[in-house]
Amino acid sequence: MRILGIDCGSQSTGYGIIDSDGTRHRMVACGAIRSDSGQDFAVRLKEIGGKLREVIAAYTPQEAAVEDTFTGDNIRSALKLTHVRGVALFVCAEAGLPVAAYPPAQVKLAVVGNGRADKQQVAWMTRVLLKLDEAPRPADASDALAVAICHAARRSTPVPL
């Protein structure tokens, strides 16, 4: 099973692709799609969605996973991110990929075994689980791989979007 994890952000959207049998995982590719914050927002969304489409075409994942929308304290940045998440879901659905969504605590639990793990612990265990010599860079790519690993482990019981 080839899985695409996506970590949505308006400045940088991470992606990570793994092959997994549910317990053993292998990294296929990862990276981050950056967008120029000085540019028109609709044009930025076009670029992010277009590049995500290229990633899907290049690596042909079978399923996709994202994190649940997280509002936090900053509603303005949450709304920016949610536009990107809408585009990511749209592009995945157009490519015929089923998309699952997981709460951040579930991603941490699946990767570290602790729903309150910090970002460093998640990055460390993502590296360990994928048997990589170095931590995946940038951080958004590592986060996206963690979401993919979570989906690989939990896909028998996905949470509705």
Added chain:
Amino acid sequence: MRILGIDCGSQSTGYGIIDSDGTRHRMVACGAIRSDSGQDFAVRLKEIGGKLREVIAAYTPQEAAVEDTFTGDNIRSALKLTHVRGVALFVCAEAGLPVAAYPPAQVKLAVVGNGRADKQQVAWMTRVLLKLDEAPRPADASDALAVAICHAARRSTPVPL
């Protein structure tokens, strides 16, 4: 100038297309894209974006306009709507349409002459300005036409997204 106004919603997304010289407006088409709330959310976004793309292809507007994101009290429904807005901006940008965004009060001011006008007043004046025998239906289509009229009147001073 042919303008597409979009009123984003997760249950129903209204669209309205007008031809305008800035003061006189003529309705070209309007309608609403409904999506089945029982369906997977990513698939709903695919359908909404796909139909919006068909509307753009059929009527070839030159510019598009949406309302600013409105959070209101219900953050959950605001986030659903924002996914749809992201898809709408993406589809417009892919079609090469510049997209402007206006605060709801500016739409009311442009259409009714009063930034605090209620929905009925906006619908009434939309009908009057477009010289229609009946109010455009459904309500989301009328709202989208109001956004298009606002853009026609205000496009010399658009507000950044």
